[in-house]
Amino acid sequence: MTHRLVLASRNEKKLTELRRILTTAQLDVAVAGPEAYADLPDIPEIGSSFVENALIKARAVAQHTGIPAIA
Numbered sequence: 001m002t003h004r005l006v007l008a009s010r011n012e013k014k015l016t017e018l019r020r021i022l023t024t025a026q027l028d029v030a031v032a033g034p035e036a037y038a039d040l041p042d043i044p045e046i047g048s049s050f051v052e053n054a055l056i057k058a059r060a061v062a063q064h065t066g067i068p069a070i071a
Contacts, residue, residue: 003028004032054071
């Protein structure tokens, strides 16, 4: 069974790297970027740190798509 995951970043290099890591680890996880969800709104980075902004983006993407997300 393939698991699904969304990377809450529009950085193509990060998406490529995450896919490489998961493939190398032989994990059955399909990763999509936010471009796979045309109706995904832009998520403002209003946190006071990199960690807060990553949490804001991951939570918003997961809530919108219903799929676990990381940022």
